[in-house]
């Protein structure tokens with residue numbers, strides 16, 4: 496796969512005081528409620544924008560996750576937060592997570608279209624199906640829908656959303672004062688969707704958005720997750736530990752996109768990297784060690800037990816994982832993360848304590864401690880050798896880790912001609928090097944008899 500020169504994608508994945516679970520315990524970390532502080536996130540978005548990063552991103556789940564004792568908990572609704580960030584920034588893309596299991600497509604398509612309008616074409620949606628039974632109980636369900644059913648609903652959800660985003664053609668608005676006609680009704684379309692999960696008439700309340708539709712991101716790496724991404728996504732967030740696994744995933748997903756009739760360049764693969772940056776390798780490793788020593792194993796042990804679907808009493812800190820863990824097929828939660836964690840423990844023969852240490856930095860994303868040049872070397876190698884189109888930058892500590900990345904790593908990437916020195920476009924699609932999707936009604940209207948075969 497050849498990349499366009501200088502077109503590495505860099506997305507800043509933002510999370511309260513940082514991705515390392517003990518980041519909030521460092522003396523310099525923002526006190527208390529960094530996870531709900533607009534000021535904190537405005538600062539981070541502006542730092543990312545000063546480094547000409549492509550986008551910022553917020554994860555989300557409609558449930559209070561994990562143990563509140565463990566780390567700053569609580570999250571703002573990403574669309575509300577991103578709307579505020581749209582007013583505080585000018586260029587950077589704004590990507591938020593929303594669940595297809597616990598939303599309805601009309602409301603969500605409308606909100607993301609609104610974000611695209613108010614941000615001038617910078618909106619992105621990380622489409623997730625939400626793993627975890629606690630969320631189900633916030634929506635009148637006793638159990639979460641099964642994994643396959645969640646992905647089936649997600650596909651229909653996206654069909655409806657894509658239809659709604661196409662419901663206004665680009666040139667529907669006439670604003671013809673002389674004739675007294677504001678819009679051409681023949682270019683505003685109902686969708687009349689009647690499917691297994693949804694009945695939606697349309698059209699949408701918002702006009703065609705600056706990007707045609709928001710950038711669609713997908714972050715599930717199970718078989719069904721990859722299929723959903725291959726059909727609908729413009730970008731894929733993914734977690735891997737090794738170059739070989741990332742490269743295999745990259746080739747697999749690009750192949751699936753081609754099987755769905757798509758150009759593989761139209762699906763950007765962005766693995767996560769958690770960079771601990773130091774002016775020497777020893778300094779970077781000391782930063783990482785300081786954080787790891789602050790991990791409280793009792794919380795991490797509970798979390799690991801939940802992910803593995805075992806009784807916490809069956810996990811002993813200085814022993815290996817139980818031998819009789821379920822296969823991925825039997826997992827109804829987050830399948831690919833389950834497999835990643837079990838494979839990591841088995842491949843490196845880790846005890847539970849060591850595994851918790853490895854996951855504390857980035858929850859399964861690749862952690863890397865080094866100098867700015869070493870971090871740039873890793874990014875460049877994975878990009879050049881066809882394992883990534885860019886990266887999810889997951890600073891272990893915020894804001895300092897993102898500030899260090901922008902101040903020290905971005906200049907190295909620029910000096911190697913890998914990364915932009917100024918924004919060239921205005922929309923997130925332009926930053927990522929993606930085309931604007933054609934409106935289906937306009938396309939049908941402009942088909943000539945020769946091309947329709949009529």
Ligand SMILES: Cc1cc2nc3c(=O)[nH]c(=O)nc-3n(C[C@H](O)[C@H](O)[C@H](O)COP(=O)(O)O)c2cc1C
Pocket residue numbers: 553554555556592621622623624625626713714715716717718719720721732733734767828829830831832887
């Ligand atoms: C970078 C990244 C970010 C993610 N963000 C979210 C999120 O915000 N909410 C969520 O429910 N899942 C999130 N996930 C998890 C996946 O979207 C997916 O729900 C989970 O892995 C289960 O999918 P799978 O069974 O297809 O692997 C994220 C995954 C990655 C790699």
